[in-house]
Amino acid sequence: MIKDWFYDKLKSDIGEGRYNHSLRVMETSKDLALRYGCSVEKAELAGLLHDCGKFQGDINLLKVAADFDIILDSVMEKNVQLVHSLIGAVLAEREYGIEDKEVIDAIRYHTTGREHMSLLDKIIYIADLIEPGRDFPGVEELRKLAYEDIDSCMLEALDHTIEYVIQRKMLIHLDSVKARNQLLIQKNIE
Known part of the structure; x- marks a missing residue:
C-alpha cells in the first residue's frame, strides 16, 4: 500500500522530473492492471517506486x-544505467x-x-516504456498494443529495447534475451 510519505521521499531522492515520470508510470x-485483472494496488506501488534507485545528482x-x-x-x-533497478528493489524493501516479493521483482526487472x-513484471516494464511522457518512433503502436495483447506488446517492447541497445553498440543483458525467447516460444505453442 502506498503511504503518503512515499511521495515526498521519492521526489526528494530522485528529483522532480523523474518523480513526475514515476507518477505517469504509476497511472x-x-x-x-485494470485491463488485465492484475492487482491495482501492486501495480500502482511498483509503478511509483520503479525508479526509486535512480538518485538525483552525481x-x-x-x-x-x-x-x-x-x-x-x-x-x-558495463551498462550502469541498468543498475538502478537492482538498487531500487533493495530500497523498496529497506527504505519503503x-x-x-512480486512488487520487488517488478521493480528489479523493469529494465x-x-x-x-x-x-x-510485464505491466511495469511496458508502463515505463509507454507512459504519456515518452516520445519515440513506434510508441503510439506500443500504447495501442499494450491494451490489446500484453504478451505481444511485451515482445515488441523487448524488440524495441534490444534494437535501441544494438544501435548504440551497448551490451544486451541476458535476461532480456531470455525474456524475448521465452515469449516467442510461448507464442509458437499457442
Missing part, C-alpha cells in the same frame, strides 16, 4: 550497489518497507525483463 500501470551507482552487497554481472557492470515474467 499507466494502474490502467494496465551518484556512483556501482558504489551504491557494492554498499548494498548487490552482486552485479558483467553486463550490469515493501515486503511483497531488462526476465524469463517467465509475471503479469505485474
